[in-house]
Every structure is written in structure tokens, then in C-alpha cells.
Amino acid sequence: MLSVQIRKELHRANSSPFVLDVSFEIPPGITILFGPSGAGKSTLLDCVAGLTKPGAGRISIDGELLFDSASGANLSPQKRRIAYVFQSLALFPHMNVEANVSYGLANLPPDERRARVEAALAAFHVEELKARKPAAISGGERQRVALARSLVTSPRVLLLDEPLTGLDAKLKSSIIDDLRAWNSAQRIPIVYVTHNREEVDALGERMITIDHGRVIDSGPPQQVLDAPRRKRLAQAAGFENLLQGKVMDLRESDGVMRLRLEASECEIEVPLGYATPGDLVRIAVRAGDILLATERPRGLSARNVLEGRIDSIEQRGTIVVVHVDCGVNFTVHVTPGAARVLELSPERKVWLVLKTHSCHLVAD
Amino acid sequence: MEALFLSIKLALCVSAILLACGIPLAYWLANSQWRGKFLLESVVALPLVLPPTVLGFYLLVAMGPRGPLGWLWQSAFGHGLAFTFGGLVIASVIYSAPFAIQPLLFAFENVDRELLAASAVLGAGRLRTFWRVILPLSIPGVITALVFSFAHTIGEFGVVLMVGGNLPGITRTVSIDIYDHVQSLEYAQANHLSLTLLGISFAVLAIVYGMNRKVGRRLWATWAAK
Numbered sequence: 001m002l003s004v005q006i007r008k009e010l011h012r013a014n015s016s017p018f019v020l021d022v023s024f025e026i027p028p029g030i031t032i033l034f035g036p037s038g039a040g041k042s043t044l045l046d047c048v049a050g051l052t053k054p055g056a057g058r059i060s061i062d063g064e065l066l067f068d069s070a071s072g073a074n075l076s077p078q079k080r081r082i083a084y085v086f087q088s089l090a091l092f093p094h095m096n097v098e099a100n101v102s103y104g105l106a107n108l109p110p111d112e113r114r115a116r117v118e119a120a121l122a123a124f125h126v127e128e129l130k131a132r133k134p135a136a137i138s139g140g141e142r143q144r145v146a147l148a149r150s151l152v153t154s155p156r157v158l159l160l161d162e163p164l165t166g167l168d169a170k171l172k173s174s175i176i177d178d179l180r181a182w183n184s185a186q187r188i189p190i191v192y193v194t195h196n197r198e199e200v201d202a203l204g205e206r207m208i209t210i211d212h213g214r215v216i217d218s219g220p221p222q223q224v225l226d227a228p229r230r231k232r233l234a235q236a237a238g239f240e241n242l243l244q245g246k247v248m249d250l251r252e253s254d255g256v257m258r259l260r261l262e263a264s265e266c267e268i269e270v271p272l273g274y275a276t277p278g279d280l281v282r283i284a285v286r287a288g289d290i291l292l293a294t295e296r297p298r299g300l301s302a303r304n305v306l307e308g309r310i311d312s313i314e315q316r317g318t319i320v321v322v323h324v325d326c327g328v329n330f331t332v333h334v335t336p337g338a339a340r341v342l343e344l345s346p347e348r349k350v351w352l353v354l355k356t357h358s359c360h361l362v363a364d
Numbered sequence: 365m366e367a368l369f370l371s372i373k374l375a376l377c378v379s380a381i382l383l384a385c386g387i388p389l390a391y392w393l394a395n396s397q398w399r400g401k402f403l404l405e406s407v408v409a410l411p412l413v414l415p416p417t418v419l420g421f422y423l424l425v426a427m428g429p430r431g432p433l434g435w436l437w438q439s440a441f442g443h444g445l446a447f448t449f450g451g452l453v454i455a456s457v458i459y460s461a462p463f464a465i466q467p468l469l470f471a472f473e474n475v476d477r478e479l480l481a482a483s484a485v486l487g488a489g490r491l492r493t494f495w496r497v498i499l500p501l502s503i504p505g506v507i508t509a510l511v512f513s514f515a516h517t518i519g520e521f522g523v524v525l526m527v528g529g530n531l532p533g534i535t536r537t538v539s540i541d542i543y544d545h546v547q548s549l550e551y552a553q554a555n556h557l558s559l560t561l562l563g564i565s566f567a568v569l570a571i572v573y574g575m576n577r578k579v580g581r582r583l584w585a586t587w588a589a590k
Binding site: 049050051076077078080081082083084086088090091092093094103104106107149150153 | 476478479481482483484485486487488489492496497500501
């Protein structure tokens with residue numbers, strides 16, 4: 001059992017301070033750590049491995065303390081006996097596969113070392129590659145070698161940071177099978193970081209979701225994936241525009257998904273949520289977050305530009321409320337000055353600009 | 365010919381010392397979090413900007429009987445340091461230091477940090493990580509450092525003249541010998557020596573760059589494919 005309770009403040013360039021503040025326990029078996037990029041997953045793994053020091057908290061394995069801010073204990077990464085497979089794999093480019101795999105066994109007598117390296121190479125089906133350098137083998141083979149190199153040391157915990165990125169589904173599942181087979185004998189806690197739904201479905205025994213440095217939910221994957229919709233999504237109150245859309249596709253690497261709005265032709269990009277293509281989701285957009293243009297805008301960072309026609313305009317105090325028909329009806333707020341300068345009038349053709357992150361997924 | 369061999373002996377000594385001292389120093393510079401690090405970096409780079417005569421002058425003063433270096437040497441070995449081969453070696457080491465340190469520093473800093481993290485997680489301490497990962501991946505930098513310090517020492521003139529003087533077989537290096545010949549209008553000898561030096565320098569550089577490129581390219585290929 002790996003038990004983690006840490007808090008760490010990170011100061012990232014060009015953004016507000018980010019606080020990682022998590023507490024969880026990981027039993028033997030594969031636990032998926034799921035969350036969008038920038039949620040703090042890699043920092044969390046670095047803290048567990050001892051590569052980064054948390055500001056406060058404690059980390060232990062089966063009761064043995066690795067880090068404890070109260071007592072000042074902080075075991076070096078060399079002494080933690082935690083294996084860590086980086087996203088880049090970090091295979092040593094100047095060593096062949098065999099030397100890479102035996103690297104962590106420096107303290108063993110040569111005979112035993114050789115035997116363990118052979119066993120690890122065989123377990124991950126890379127024994128015939130042992131004389132080759134990492135540059136001379138394929139991506140999937142490199143991933144197998146990285147796993148063999150980490151596991152040959154008999155670690156107490158295995159940390160995997162998106163280790164199977166860029167592999168096709170078939171290769172992925174065969175590697176995952178080998179990993180499972182290996183761990184059925186060892187039964188150590190494996191933390192598997194990913195933001196890929198396919199991998200969650202293939203691996204899922206247990207999952208922990210984190211976002212913005214906090215644990216949002218944990219439990220069996222199906223339960224966790226269904227729950228966040230109710231838990232963390234925006235409340236519909238206070239949004240002038242509530243729209244329903246059908247999920248067309250997910251672009252996980254970009255952190256977005258495309259929706260087709262209701263019965264219209266409008267397609268917009270919204271932040272990635274826990275949904276699969278074909279799902280119906282509701283999004284909310286504030287009227288004040290929508291930009292209105294009288295010519296087709298170009299060179300914008302905003303991903304959603306919708307063409308429409310003004311239905312009606314009414315002034316309410318210092319706000320001008322514009323109703324626009326883009327196939328779906330939008331309410332847009334502009335200032336009286338803007339309405340005058342743009343010479344807005346009913347029937348006029350306009351374009352609406354919505355930033356992806358102004359589109360909030362809301363609870364049903 | 366005596367002068368030529370002296371120059372080569374000096375350059376070999378200086379390259380060896382610079383490699384032995386430069387590797388730990390460059391490693392420290394590459395990894396230290398110390399805030400005053402820039403001061404040391406500036407000191408190491410000083411010989412690049414100072415005229416050799418300025419450096420030579422201060423070294424001469426320091427090595428003189430009343431200078432700190434000279435005094436230390438005197439009490440340790442029983443003779444002075446200025447105008448000796450030992451003095452020449454010390455002066456050349458200082459003068460050529462940036463040419464060894466910079467390539468080493470660059471090479472060490474360019475080793476992927478994640479490889480170092482992987483090494484640590486696999487149980488390797490700093491020393492093992494250095495010998496097994498950092499140094500093998502920095503071979504082109506080490507070779508460059510060796511060649512540069514060798515070549516720079518062979519070619520130096522001002523510092524040698526200031527610190528070493530012109531004692532045949534002890535401090536008269538080839539560059540000074542050539543200067544002497546020109547001064548006495550012995551152009552044939554000057555040309556003979558110059559040509560030999562030119563040939564040797566070119567041959568050494570060509571061999572080493574050729575090797576370095578091959579090694580470098582192989583490493584680069586491994587690296588890029590990762």
C-alpha cells in the first residue's frame with residue numbers, strides 16, 4: 001500500500017501559483033491517475049519518486065516512511081526502491097538494451113544480475129534485442145525495454161507517466177497484458193498516469209481523478225467517469241445561454257471536444273469533459289463572454305466563430321441585449337457604445353466569437 | 365627542434381592537468397545552485413578577454429620570490445617558480461582554462477536531465493551517474509576540451525614570454541624560438557619551424573575533428589531517435 005499525503009506550491013512562469021494538495025492510498029494493482037494536462041500528475045509522481053520535495057506532508061509504503069515533513073525524513077530517490085518510467089522513457093542512448101536493463105542491479109553478483117536481466121527481458125519479450133541500442137529499436141520495443149529496466153530491480157512501487165503514448169491500440173494492449181502478467185506475481189502498487197480514455201478502459205482496476213492539483217474522485221473507473229459530471233461541473237444558474245449539443249469527437253491531446261449544437265449545423269469546440277462521442281451534453285455560456293463582429297473575423301485565437309443574423313436588440317440600462325440566430329439562438333451582451341459604432345440593427349448579418357474555455361459544461 | 369618538443373611537452377602537461385581539474389570544476393558549475401556561481405564563471409573566462417601581457421604580468425608577480433605562488437613553491441621545492449618549466453605549466457593552465465572548461469560545461473549541461481533522474485531512481489549515486497551516463501554522453505565535449513587546450517597552449521606566446529622568459533630547453537617554446545629567429549633575420553629557420561608547427565597543428569586538429577564528428581554524429585543519432 002502506497003500512502004500519499006502531500007502539499008506543494010509550484011510557481012510556474014506566466015501563470016498564477018499552483019497548489020498541489022492531495023491525499024490518497026494506492027493498493028497493490030494498477031491504479032490510474034487520470035486528469036487533464038497541467039493537473040499536477042507529473043509533479044505528484046516526482047514527489048513520490050523523491051525527485052521533487054513536497055512542501056509538506058508524508059509519503060509511506062507499507063508503513064515505511066519515505067518522506068515526512070513533520071520529522072524531516074526524506075529518503076533519496078536511490079533509496080526509495082520506487083521504479084519510475086518517464087514519458088520520454090529516458091533509456092540511456094549510449095548503452096545497449098542489456099546494459100540499460102542491468103543498470104539498476106549494480107550491487108548484485110554478476111551471475112544473479114545476468115539471471116534477473118534475462119528474466120526481465122523475457123517477461124517483456126525483448127530478449128532478442130539485448131545487443132541493440134535504443135535508437136535501433138522501435139517505439140513499442142523501447143517501451144518494453146523501459147518497463148523491463150524498471151521492474152528488474154524489484155521495486156516496491158511502479159510509477160508510469162503516460163508510458164504508452166503514441167502506440168497503436170493493439171501494441172498498447174499487448175504491453176499492458178505483459179505488465180499485468182508480471183504484476184500478478186509481484187502484486188505491487190502501480191500508478192499509471194494517463195489522460196487517455198482508451199487506456200482507462202483497458203487497464204481499469206481503480207482510478208483517481210485529479211484536476212487543478214486536487215483529488216476530485218476515486219474508485220472503479222466506470223463509477224468515477226460518470227460521477228464528475230454532477231460533482232465538478234458548473235451550475236447552470238447565472239448563464240444566459242444554455243445549449244445542448246452532441247459530442248462529435250474528442251481531441252484529448254488538445255484538451256477539447258467538438259459538439260454539434262442541438263438541431264443546427266453549428267459545431268463548436270469546448271473543453272474536454274467526461275463524455276464519449278454520441279453523448280448529449282449541456283454547455284453554458286455567459287452573454288458577456290461572447291464577442292460580436294460585423295465582419296468575418298480572421299486571425300483569432302478563439303476557435304469558435306459562428307455566423308448568424310440579429311433577431312432583436314433591446315437596451316436594458318447600460319447593457320444592450322442582442323439576440324442572434326445562428327441556427328441556435330444566442331443572447332449576447334454589448335455596451336451601448338459598441339452597439340452604436342457597429343450600427344447593429346435587426347436582420348443584420350453578424351459573427352459570434354466564443355472562446356473554448358468560455359463554454360462551460362454543466363450538470364443536467 | 366628542442367623548442368618544438370618543449371612546446372609539445374608543455375601542451376600535453378597542460379591538457380592533462382586541465383582535463384583532470386576541468387572535469388570536476390565544469391561538473392560543479394553545471395550543477396551548482398550557488399548564487400555566486402557567476403563570479404567563478406567570470407574568473408574562469410577572464411583569460412579570454414585579458415591581453416596575455418596583463419595575465420602574464422600578474423602571474424610573473426605572483427610567481428616571483430615575494431609573490432604568494434613563488435613563495436609557496438620556494439618553500440615546497442627549494443627553488444623559485446618564475447622562468448621554470450613548472451611556472452610555465454601553471455601559467456599555461458590558467459591561460460588555457462576557458463578553452464577546456466567551456467566545452468566541458470556545455471557538454472555536461474546538455475545531458476538530458478531525465479536521464480539523470482532515471483539513473484537516480486535506478487539507485488545510482490552521483491558518482492556512478494557521472495561515470496556511466498554524463499561522461500560517456502559528453503565524449504565530444506571532452507575531446508573538444510582536450511584539443512582546444514592543447515592547441516591553445518602550443519600557440520601561446522605572450523604569457524610564455526612574460527612568465528618563462530627565453531631559456532633554451534626550459535622555457536623556450538617553439539613560438540618564442542620562431543620570434544627569436546625572425547629577430548635575428550634567420551628567415552630560413554623561422555620558416556622551417558613555422559611550417560613544422562603549422563603541419564603538426566593541422567594534422568592534430570584534422571584527426572581529432574574527424575574522430576569527434578564521427579563519435580558526435582553517432583551519439584547524436586542515438587539521441588535524436590530517442
